[in-house]
Every structure is written in C-alpha cells, then in structure tokens.
Amino acid sequence: NAGVTQTxxxxxxxxxxxxxxxxxxxxxxxxxxxxxxxxxxxxxLIYYSxxxxxxxxxxxxxxxxxxxxTTEDFPLRLELAAPSQTxxxxxxxxxxxGLGASTDTxxxxxxxxLTVL
Amino acid sequence: xxxxxxxxxxxxxxxxxxxxxxxxxxxSGSPELFWYxxxxxxxxxxxxxxxxxxxIKGFTADLNKGxxxxxxxxxxxxxxxxxxxxxxxxxxxxxxxxxQLTFGKGTKLSVIP
Numbered sequence: 649n650a651g652v653t654q655t656x657x658x659x660x661x662x663x664x665x666x667x668x669x670x671x672x673x674x675x676x677x678x679x680x681x682x683x684x685x686x687x688x689x690x691x692x693l694i695y696y697s698x699x700x701x702x703x704x705x706x707x708x709x710x711x712x713x714x715x716x717x718t719t720e721d722f723p724l725r726l727e728l729a730a731p732s733q734t735x736x737x738x739x740x741x742x743x744x745x746g747l748g749a750s751t752d753t754x755x756x757x758x759x760x761x762l763t764v765l
Numbered sequence: 766x767x768x769x770x771x772x773x774x775x776x777x778x779x780x781x782x783x784x785x786x787x788x789x790x791x792x793s794g795s796p797e798l799f800w801y802x803x804x805x806x807x808x809x810x811x812x813x814x815x816x817x818x819x820x821i822k823g824f825t826a827d828l829n830k831g832x833x834x835x836x837x838x839x840x841x842x843x844x845x846x847x848x849x850x851x852x853x854x855x856x857x858x859x860x861x862x863x864x865q866l867t868f869g870k871g872t873k874l875s876v877i878p
Contacts (some may be wrong), residue, residue, distance in 0.1 A: 690864075690867075690871060691868040693865055693866070708867075738809065755810075759808070
C-alpha cells in the first residue's frame, strides 16, 4: 500500500493563478480530509468528505473547492491564488469510526508546500 | 467551540531525563484526545489515543477531565524522540454533521545527547 499520496510536493503560484492539489489513497477509506498548516500554527481543516459524492466545509473553506467523484481521490482546487494561501497542505484519510467512537485514526500524506507570490 | 492548547513551542531535555508535553483542551461534550507525531522528513502519524489506554514507544497520556488536560509523558527521553508533537481533540463542532479533529499548534521536542 502506498497509503496517502499527494502531488505536487512543492509549487509556486502567482497571485490570481489556479491549481489543483491532488490527493489519493489506496486503503479504501471513506473519510478524507484537507488541512492547511501555517508556520507556527496547528493544522486547520479546510474541507472533508465522508464518502464519494459527499463533501462538507471545515474551519477555513474560503478560497478552496473540493470534489469527491471516487473513493480514492480527493482533489483540492484553488481558483484565484492569494498570498494568504501560502501554506503547507496535508491530505488525510480514515476509516469510518466504529460504533461508539467519534473518529478513527487519520493517515496523512507527505504534504504539499505552496507559495503564492 | 473546541480548542486545544499546547503552551510550549519548544521543549529541550537531556537524554534520559523525563519528558512531559502539555496539552489542555476546551470542549463542552465528551472528548476524544489524540497525540500525533511528525519526525523529521516524515509524515504526521498517530502516536496514541486516550481510549486505547496504551503505551507507545514508552509514551503514555492520561485524560484528566477535571483539569481538561491530556499531557504526554515519558520517563526517560531518547534521541529518537526528537520530533514535533501535536495534541488533537475529536468533537462534533457546532453545526457540523460529523466529528472533526482540532489540532494544537504543536510542541517541538528536542532531546539533547
């Protein structure tokens, strides 16, 4: 198993450009997540998905869009890049939580470092 | 709203000394707490969760609901313990349909040989 993979590893964008951060997992997890991590800060949830065709906003969704057409893939789209979106982006996935549990272990990708100039 | 506080950005200890990484949380319901770790050049990974009540790599953490804390402890630090440690809380945020993880800002543990 490759686990959770993310591409690209690094990217520099100009203000106003768009791009898609790719995320894939091969563990047949229904739950997938996108986080951003700013310097000296914790991870903040951007969007999450509980299954194919179902997505929902997290804490900081503005400026981003997601789609979940398959169980394996959960791309994150930036339409008009802004300097405030300079960050490290992490994708994660998890199984459905078991009965009585709120969440299962999240497995993280290696991250994408994005700089917007 | 749920919140996780890790008061120390950096913690330096000598090899063999005890380690305690502090984590305090704010949540009105019944929380589930986790510690995640990120070693140099590796991805973030789960270290332990409070419901498992287990010891991983010599680390333990006890949920103290009275003090709203979930401190991570190890009696004798090793050089390989040097990493970033994140405390996380799972709770159903207001208006959200499912549980979400809220992370603290992290503590960098540096074990001095």
